[in-house]
Amino acid sequence: MNLAVFAVRRVARLVLSLIAVSIIAFGLLQLAPGSFADISNLAAEESSTVTAEMQQRYGDEVPVWQQYLGFMKGALTWDMGPSYKYTGQNVEDIIATSFPVSATLAVVAVIIALCIAIPVGVFSALRQNTPWDYGSMFAVTIWHSLPPYLVGTFLMLLLSGTWHVLPSRGWSGPENMIMPVIALALGPAAVMTRYVRSSVLETLREEYVTAAFAKGGARRLVIRRYVLRNSLIPLVTVAGPVLANLMTGTVFIEWIFGIPGLGQYFTDAAASRDMPLLMGTTLFFAVILMVTNLVVDLLYGFLDPRIRATAGAR
Amino acid sequence: MAVPHTMPKRSVQAAAVVATAALALSACSIFGDGDTDPTVGAGGENDAQVLRTTWSNPESLDPHVISNGIWIDQQGLFEGLVVQNSTGSDVEAGTADEWEVSEDGTVWTFHLRDDASWSNGDAVTAQDFLWTYERLLTPGGSGAGNTTGANSYQVALGIANASEFLAGTVTDFAEVGIEASADDQLVFTLDAPNPGFLLGLTHPSMLPLHPATLEEFPQEWTEPENWVSNGPFVLDEWQRNVEMTLVPNENYWDTENVHLDEVEIQLYASGEPVSPVAYDNDEVDLMQLVGEDVFSYVDNPEFTDQIRAVEQRNITYLALLRSTNPVLEDVRVREALSLALGREIVAGLQPGVAVARSLVPEYLGAEHGLGQDEDIARAQELLADAGYHDGEGFPELMLLTEAPRPELDVAVDQWAENLGVTATVNNVERGVYVEERWSIQDTPGFYSGSFITRTNWNDAINTTFNPRTMEEFSLPAEVWEEYQEVQADEDLDPGERASQLQALRDAHASAGAQEFTALAAEGSSQPDLEAATGYFVDAAEVRDDLYLYLPVTLIDANYLVRPGVEGLNLRGTPDVYYFKGVSITGE
């Protein structure tokens, strides 16, 4: 199989999956009870007749499959029309303005997580079974067990509520990122630290590391050139999904810290049955996930000469 | 393998550099303009007067689209013909500095002030108002996005032919009773005298819009760069879901009374925990305490001087769900359930919560005894009369809600304990809630809701659970089904549909509901406010006795207000207060 065929197949699978995702999402939405209606501020609710009016407007006059095709056409042309709920805003504009926020949070969180995971993981592995190792692994496992929304809540109470050093919410500058990023990064940092540690330990046992020492390599050099290179390349496969998950899963953090990311819109759209926005965000997330997975595969292939070579041969 | 105890420093450094760079990069592009300075505020040393407050996240700022945004329009972005006074009980001059009413009370003439102008310098004209009202009342809305019709609110104003135009039975806007008789003169013709007309004009949907801007940017006119309005403030920045910044309108006619240099509104998304941490952390100067946060502030001596309450601002209620099971069509059963609701218990759970005995707030002066009180013995008696002694044979009830509410849990508990009636709370998403409220359920029950209480009798009768809605509530389930089919029938022309619906209501609505309709109409047609109130009190009593809804609690709205915020008039209206007149004094 040559590279072109491989690429075409891969893309074809991608497209098929996207179609499947869109159909499933659309189907689930059709099955789900409730339909879109104006969910104005219920506290300020004025009259029940408004919602009846809405029912009339967004009734079921159009066949389901036509709605689906219409939406897909819009999605393909990046023109998904206005959101039901956020009237006056087009779905693609909502995505275009809010996704970069979620993505930034996710990317920074992953970078921070890597900055924690690599040194701590390597350090623990190199000092396996010392108090350092036990201590850091203990700490890491505890982080791992704290859901981000709890970390976020406690951080806010502590840093904003008690110490008054950071703004509790909003998105006006880097200071707004500190708490959300910490809350988001801890879990992935823990996962990746554990991964790095075991990966380094495994690599340390490899014969080529012994061989490198046998050639008279200085420890630091051997660690860097032989151990780190071979144990960190697989980290890409972990960091990729983590990143993709974060990009789609920042919703709690966005919610707690009042950050205008896409996750908030999605949740809101799901609860209020804002079909265009919900379908738009779902499909967009699907594409993001696929692209991330693809990039991870390519990056892994690029970093690991074995895969690079076999891919080239295909 | 024996391995060294040193760390590869270079890779760590590299990672740190990358992270810093990423932070720096992202800081330039993805945040808002970032010109906000959290240290500037009521407590700050800076001379600029910046009010930092919070609001529920608006989906739109179009006053014709029902969203939280219309109240921001009302708070200071636009100015209507008249504005409310400090208590919300009457009106003051706004864009109109004078007005008069004909003797029969049906023709109102408003004179626009000479210096009323748009923020771009254009003069505000009567034609602008006319254009706006046509947009408001045009069926289907004028712009593509204007779909959520605030127009229906205006039925209560009683403008001649307005409802007909909206319904489509009148198609020429010229026939509607609004006329720009001169550039600075606007005339309304009403079907009947309406004592609530002036206050009705302060609804956001009656605010003027700038026609030229809206024609140029049908959708994007609410963006800061396109913004034109006639109120004391204009939109300077809008970072959706996060923050909105307003700055004074230099062309406003009354800049002397505009003291704030900037208003920063933190926008809270629905369901977001509105933690007063932001207040404690000196990020906002004025915010409403929502839900459970009242516990740590209300009755806390440290905050006594920082809490301002708007009493009985909200009312919670349970309203009848249509069901194929007719058990709740017996008014005795509904009354029994109401009498054993446990209102006292709910009121005792939180500070600032009182028992609601009527849909009308107590402060409007309704005499005691109006509405529903608790009496368990009577409730048991009623239930037994209806054939369900000790709840035997009584079907399970459902309480539909879109958020957890303590009164529902208490009701479930109390009904089970006192009446032997079982009920379950069904907490669903908003989209489901909104739909299910109107559809016909297998299970009998109620849905839980809340209103902002009405500060005047007219609104209390004619807007919240207005006569038409009450009649609809009283329709038996099978008629309600037919009624909805007519409503949804796209083939009917609007006039035909309206008359069919009317016919259904006339034929099937309960006698009580029709009596309420009659009393309300009678009250609305009184030119004299006092005479009207008499009818309204009667109407309210009739409405409460239908037990189609069960009022539960009246809830105070509590605001945290930082010392130094002056000129703040909190009213019981949805917009709560105007930005105009608010100032911040350094302590």
Next chain:
Amino acid sequence: MTETDRIDPAERPGPPDSSEPAATAGAAQAQSQFRRAWTRFRRNKLALASLVILAALIVVAMIAPLIAPYGFEEPDYENTLAGPGTAGHLLGTDLLGRDLLSRLIYSLRTSFLVGFGAELAALLVAIVIGLMAGYRGGRAEQLLMAVTDVMFAFPTYLFAVLMVAVLGRSVGAVILAIAIASWVNMARLTRAQTLTLMQRDFVEAARAMGAPGVTIAVRYVLPNAVGPLLVAVSFGIPAAITAEAGLALLGLGVQPPTPSLGGMIQDGISYVTSYPNMLVWPAVMLAVVLLAFTWLGDGIRDAFDTTGTRR
């Protein structure tokens, strides 16, 4: 095991404990893989403690009606929002005066039910499809690949939200939603394990003995995949519990008044400034449960020496 391993196990860089005691050398005790794993597991104090804690919590959850001082929806209007240590309410009460300790105990019940239920359901489907995909390939494999492609493109969280929206908020529906969202990874693991084990000579030996495919897959391959699957389950259960908590936070968890840890956390977050104990108890409990499962999983992994299944 490669040829080189066999030739000189003790001389590979690593402790020479891999050289087995020869059966003839002494009265060695029969050691099945489980016994061996258990022996190793017992040495891991943290994992053992976690197991004990979890077992205790599970027992508590199971006999909740017997030990909870109150029913989970039993109000006490005299003692609303009581602080910890209030007479009769050790951990305090909520807005309706419901006993937090009782609710916490019942929450565990719901959370464990969701965690175990979802993972069990996912595991069953995963084993069947994973085994078939791994052993037979063909349609099962294609199905798994296709579903995997789709599920990888479907953010788990979004999927669960949609599923709950469709299925409602009963415990069963939440379990099903989480199970559907999580079986794919487990099936992939089963398939990968099956493929790895298929490389082992005993599969070929079994075929040479004349064993039919089902026997090989179920009787020979599956028992050897138990270790990694157990590890996956022990990491999957806390993930399912977290997922329920996440759904609850969005108002899509198990329908109140049935308490779950997530539901209690959701309640607690709104009270965090006024009555922090309402958040602290469920948060601590959740953290303890998750932590215990993590350590337990680590212990099981080390016991089975399945380094490949590290998350």
Next chain:
Amino acid sequence: MTADVLLDVQELQVQFRTERGMVRAVDGLSYSVARGEAVAVVGESGSGKSVGARSLLGLLPKTASITGGQAIFDGNDLVGMPERAMRAIRGRRIGMVFQNAMEAMSPTITLERQLTEHLIWHGVCSKAEARERAIRALGEVGIPEPERRIRMYPFQLSGGMRQRAMIAMATAIEPDLLIADEPTTAVDVTVQRQILELLKAQKERGTGIIMITHDLGVARFFCDTAVVMYAGQVVERGPMAEFIECPAHPYARGLLGSTIDVGDRHRKLSVIPGSPVDVANRPSGCPFRTRCALADADRCTHAQSLESVSPGRVAACWRSHDHV
């Protein structure tokens, strides 16, 4: 000891810390290697032959430690040598060839780097010159087109070629001593012969070689001296030819008798009963006594020391004189 002696190992002991306690993997290993001499350390699984060799360069896992003995290389004791000094010896003075080049070469680094880096580390030559030398070394081990192949990754070469490249890696720097740890076990017989020829060339240049192997044929073909290990202990040591001719220790005899040559069709195999002893469960006294036909309950339960059986030959059995 002659002046030509490169390495002199005396009573080396290596212990492993295991879950079952301390295990003495090597228990008294002594031999010496002279320039141009090839010493075969022969033994079966778990006999400690590889641990003994690797411990010389400090290449054991952290759980292992040398608990006794000395290894004098060029006048310095390798045991307890500071890391820095040891590093100067590793790869430069003492090279190592591993069993499996696939495992002993990093998959993510090109041959060029793996062949030249230690030349640079040890300051032997410049980078450019190192490349020249590496290419030359590759050519010498019979790899065609070395200029092209040097840019490849190890996995891109065939097994035999990889093994040669590894030998080039160890020999390009011209070490004084080469430790070859089962260098031919993973390759086919035809390749084995070629590899051994390559090593022979090194030997002829004067390099001392320690060949660790379980294959007596290889040992005999290539080595001058035999060191036979069993359960961590040396049971016999002496010149290869004499050892093959008439092994002194019962184990060595059994091992030789178990070895099958082409042409052995009608020779009756002599079989050692039982399983090889595990160092963790070593019996007291002579470790071989549980499998030894000549075992004597009185004598063999005591530790057997290496005693001279003929000039230059020692064996650890009280009856070894019987057979010489």
Next chain:
Amino acid sequence: MSDALVRLNGVSKVFRGRGGAVTAVDDVDLEVRRGETVGLVGESGSGKSTVARLVMGLQPVSAGTVEFDGCPMTSIKGRQAASFRRRAQMIFQNPFGSLLPHFTAAANVAEPLRLHRVVDAAAGQVRARELLELVGLPPRSAELYPHQFSGGQQQRIAIARALALEPELLVCDEPTSALDVSVQAQILSLLERLKDELGLTMLFISHHLGVVEKLADTVAVMSRGRIVEQGPAEALFEQPRHPYTRQLLAAVLPVRGEPVPLPEDPWRPEDDDGVRMIEVGPGHRARIGAAEQPQAVR
């Protein structure tokens, strides 16, 4: 020949993978007569193990036929297949890997009996213990798990298992390669003994020429999927005719006796392209051109 238990006629096996098609076995003719041990030697990748798997029916042939007791294997289906499975058994290189790790030694040995429902469970246990004893394992080892045995003992269990169904054919694929020298001798002795006692028919595959010579009556030498020479063991080892056989023999380093110098010009597989097998002695065939024949005799 009527006494041929297994006969391979022009058997080829092509593996198709991502890297393209690889011919592992190329037009092989081979015959195993009852009571005879056929040795198959070759280096790694020569296709000898694939031949074993083709004989065992573990993989389908790409071309040619494999006949078992006169019956072509391709047509064996259902019950016939089950009976074939009882008549041919196999021993693998890696004893630990080929045993079921979660079964005890006795259960491993009894498993074929259970599979083919030969005896009931209790009788199976008894039989398993007998078999373990036959291969020289003490009865108390029956309840231990494979990992508790040494490599040699594991291989004994594997042999016991293979013998459980009293097969007519025993295919041994490198049964001693993973074992230490002393253990290898034990296993070979065991196999020799069993061969004599039970009159086994064996296909014995090894890369070790000495081992094959020791055990086999007839030997076939394989290289790159082809048989280059086959014949009676004695004739083949004493008078190798094919250059590859000679090269292989020369490469072996003997413990006793002197090593043979390697041929100057090594044989390459391509040299054989288009060359057919010819009879060079009684039952002795080699893939050498007729023209080369005179030179071949040295």
